[in-house]
Amino acid sequence: MKVWAEGKPGVDRVRQKLREYGLELCASYPEVVVVWGGDGSILWSARKHPRSCILGLREKSVGSLAEIDGECLDYAVERLVEKNYHVETVPRIELSCGETRLHGLNEVYFSREYEYATRFHVFVDGECPYEDVLFGDGCLAATPRGSSAYSWTAGRQIILQPDDNAIVFTPLSCGYLTQRICVNGTSVAKLAGQIRLLAGKEVVVQILRGGLNKFATDGLDEFKAYVCLEKGDELTFRMAKEKTKFIRFSPK
Numbered sequence: 001m002k003v004w005a006e007g008k009p010g011v012d013r014v015r016q017k018l019r020e021y022g023l024e025l026c027a028s029y030p031e032v033v034v035v036w037g038g039d040g041s042i043l044w045s046a047r048k049h050p051r052s053c054i055l056g057l058r059e060k061s062v063g064s065l066a067e068i069d070g071e072c073l074d075y076a077v078e079r080l081v082e083k084n085y086h087v088e089t090v091p092r093i094e095l096s097c098g099e100t101r102l103h104g105l106n107e108v109y110f111s112r113e114y115e116y117a118t119r120f121h122v123f124v125d126g127e128c129p130y131e132d133v134l135f136g137d138g139c140l141a142a143t144p145r146g147s148s149a150y151s152w153t154a155g156r157q158i159i160l161q162p163d164d165n166a167i168v169f170t171p172l173s174c175g176y177l178t179q180r181i182c183v184n185g186t187s188v189a190k191l192a193g194q195i196r197l198l199a200g201k202e203v204v205v206q207i208l209r210g211g212l213n214k215f216a217t218d219g220l221d222e223f224k225a226y227v228c229l230e231k232g233d234e235l236t237f238r239m240a241k242e243k244t245k246f247i248r249f250s251p252k
Contacts, residue, residue: 001031002032003034004030004034005025005036007037007059008037014036014073021080023080023081033053033055038060038066041056043219044220052245058070065246067246080247088245088246088248089246090105091143092105093142093240094237094239095109095110095215097234102216105218106149106217106218107140107149107151108215109141110227110235118136118213119135119208120135122134122171123205124201124202132177132179134171134174136174136175137172140154142170143160143167143239146218151194155170157193166199167197167198167201169197169237170194176190203238205235205236207233210228213227
């Protein structure tokens with residue numbers, strides 16, 4: 001079995017342990033990548049090695065993607081050598097606009113990089129779930145695993161279970177253009193909430209007033225793109241065809 005190890009400082013100890021157990025270290029197209037660190041390290045490694053299975057070892061992290069604590073390194077390598085594990089296939093989510101296409105394990109989003117709020121319509125199967133023009137910073141869509149990260153802090157309404165066949169769509173700091181509510185005696189724009197959609201649904205965002213926007217995924221700067229959106233442009237959020245494979249020791 002060809003394996004490799006990525007992650008935070010201390011990953012050399014993981015590589016040495018893999019050698020001690022007779023595993024072949026190979027940085028190019030390994031079958032398994034052992035990641036030492038937190039969710040950020042795992043997300044980065046999954047993008048760097050899209051064809052490999054990921055085994056996450058948590059190192060002083062509160063993330064949810066790692067399989068076990070890093071102190072159980074010997075146990076993890078023994079299970080790996082014995083092939084005593086199963087592979088979990090995890091969906092990714094995609095954002096596309098013209099020739100620009102990004103996909104993420106947690107989320108994908110676009111956000112404005114200029115002084116004016118973006119104005120847009122949102123459509124699902126030709127219907128407008130918000131029934132009004134929205135204006136704000138942008139939009140985000142998350143997988144079930146990503147629903148407790150950026151998606152939650154941006155919307156604070158919906159968290160999905162890992163096995164839910166759904167996505168969460170979140171307008172970022174967005175309000176309704178014509179709908180108002182009163183808060184502490186002040187009239188303000190009504191906020192646009194999150195919506196839960198079956199994974200097979202596509203969300204189309206039609207731009208009414210655009211400008212320079214950042215397209216990003218999973219908080220990874222290496223994979224961001226900048227796009228100048230114009231009136232009439234359409235952005236589509238959907239589940240991606242690509243998936244990420246994780247090694248799991250827990251029961252199926």
